[in-house]
Amino acid sequence: MADFGYTCMVLALICAVWSMLALWLGHQSRSSELIRSGERAAIAVGLLLTFSSLSLIRAFVADDFSILYVAQNSNSTQPTVYKVTALWGGQAGSLLLWVWILSIYALIVTVQNRNRIRALMPGVTGTLMAVVSFFLILLQFVSNPFQPTGRAVVDGSGLNPLLQNPFMASHPPSLYLGYVGVAVPFAFAMAAMLTGRLGNEWIVTMRRWSLFAWFFLGIGILQGGYWAYVELGWGGYWAWDPVENASLMPWLTLTAFIHSVMIQEKKGMLKVWNLILIILTFCLSIFGTFITRSGIISSVHSFTKSTLGPWFAGFWITIILVSMVLLVLRLPQLRTENSIESLLSRESAFLFNNIIFLAICFTVFWGTVYPILSEAFNGTRISVGAPWFNQWIVPLGLSLIFVTGVGPLIAWRRASSQNLRRNFTIPAAASLVVAAAVALYGARHLRAILSFALCAFVLTTIALELHRGARARMKTASETFLGGLLGLVGRNKRRYGGYLVHVGMVMIFVGITGSSAFQQEAVANLKRGGAFEIGPYELRFVDTSSSHDPHKDVLAATLDVYRDGEKVSTLRPEKHFYRDTEQPTTEVAIYGLFQWPPHLGEDLYTILVDANPIEGGYVFKAYLNPLISWIWLGGLVVILGTNVAVLPEFDRQRAAARRPAPQEAPGIAT
């Protein structure tokens, strides 16, 4: 089995290299046969790597411990679902997953465009095959998932119990779909630069791909936060951990990119900027993969150390050099068609959006990379904590919310005072009302008040847009208000899907603000019958119970939750003691979203910290996290909005009108 998987991997590398060669030669000599051959080879790579990955999965499920990677990450008693997820439990398997996903994307892109944009496609497929080749070289020579164990093994070591969790099935794959997805827009950008077709052709074709990557990266990050919240037991969801930051950075630049390409599409501006952005995003995506997988940082995520560092560094430098050289060569052809005329315009708002995203990305980058470099080169260990990150990210985030409200409504080119009044008076008033209400409710943090006020501002601008649009359709198309609303969204799914995404992001901001600014905590050492208070709740320690299963011993404590004298819930925080590791894990108990009826105002989060049966005391910790469920609910709204935005046109006429106009090649320069 190992031989089959390994052989497919080797064949895939050969096909990928041939693909690049054939596409390059085919493009140079204008031989469509060579190009077709190259494309077929790319398709073959996708199929071969599918066989390869499936054979490794089969080895896991069949407990084939003759393969070292299986022995390190699985165990005969491990539940089957975690045997499958063990594929990405370690370094070599994760790299295989990465390149498998990339090869499938390359297959889809090649097949999707086999009869269109023929001038661009060789560059796209070729670039993707180049990245595939790099990873396949790593897999063959540095980190081989099919390496034999070399000796008889009775049973494997098993997957880390912290990873044996349903989120292990969805969080890494989602992130990988996103990380890897960034390669496709990058490939389109490279192809555009290689062929000189620098108009909107590449932008329009790769738009759905960038949304797709953005979507999976975003929900991957949210899932990671949720997993940390319900599993790790420290009451929070984001620690500015280097690996967390590594996933956030490409998401930030990708969000900036998605917005700024709209400006290029409509106004022919920011052409050079967009190329730089997507190259930066791809570099950050590779960087993120590298940080997570090279062991350069110890964090909850990096379970391996290895020699991948120099390879990735080399790859990174190559990407930057090649793309920068191409960009400089193409600079004369990247002239902007319009320029910014006024600071009060939609173009400016989108530019501010980009600047803010980049400032946030820079902050995160500096805080993540500086300590690493310092330790690598000076040997000094430094750390910078959450307070520093928040010091910068909070004001930048607040500015971002503001721009989110202004951008979609402000006029193009130059906003007149009439336009400003018409669009922003009501939202501004709404935000003042909310600010006053929040302050009256007792909040004293200025930043929290500002945050809620700005969120109200954005929500009002969106409501205003929907209201005006629906009413216009009521008049022109004689529809009801609801019909008008649906018709409005249906005719411009991109725009209104985008608004829905903004609503989701606002909900996330509300959740972040509530749970950060107003969190409370309490600790108590209790004997049975004891109680402690947090906020309006009283928690009474009733009893403990123990249970066992083949893998672990479980100690559970029962806490009755009272509010205003009435019992509202019973919580059971637990501690799990796994037999084969010495470290206990914590299972928190939360009274919040997953209740009926759902409790959305706050989460009551309880942890069994320590058990000292000798003295009879049990240490409990409780957090009150106001509004935290809005983060997860906001995530669901973002999912809905993105899906609306990418829906295809159901009306053929409108679909035809939206296809990119065929472009004249500006001289066949390469």
Next chain:
Amino acid sequence: MSRKKLQVIIGGIIILSGIAGLIVYSFNQSLVYDHSVAEYLADRSLQRTNCRIFGKVKTDSIQRASGGIGVAFEVTDGVRSVPVIFAKEVPDTFKENGDVVVEGRLDGNGVFLAHNLLAKCPSKYEKEGVGEQASPRSTDG
């Protein structure tokens, strides 16, 4: 390129550099250095300020606080050690001979009062390629 456009670009670069500079400056002000036990004991100036020490938890040195919450132990580099008191609940990964980083300052009696503690459990696997688990939860003051 028109003069106006040049102005905009230069203005933009100045603003962005300004922001970047501020970020870097505030970063340098917020840095905390990790010191080994030996460094810490050798340098008197460190002992007067908030600082971080890394080392291992000395075997047989862990004592629970009498109230149930909190712990007293010694952080050691194998040769010398510093007594530490941490008055909050410890993470699951805190155990004898594990890696630990404590942040705080020395009190008048030579005991390090920590307000922040990060613990990593010792590596369990000898094979290269499967490494440590880290639990950098910090209970911050």
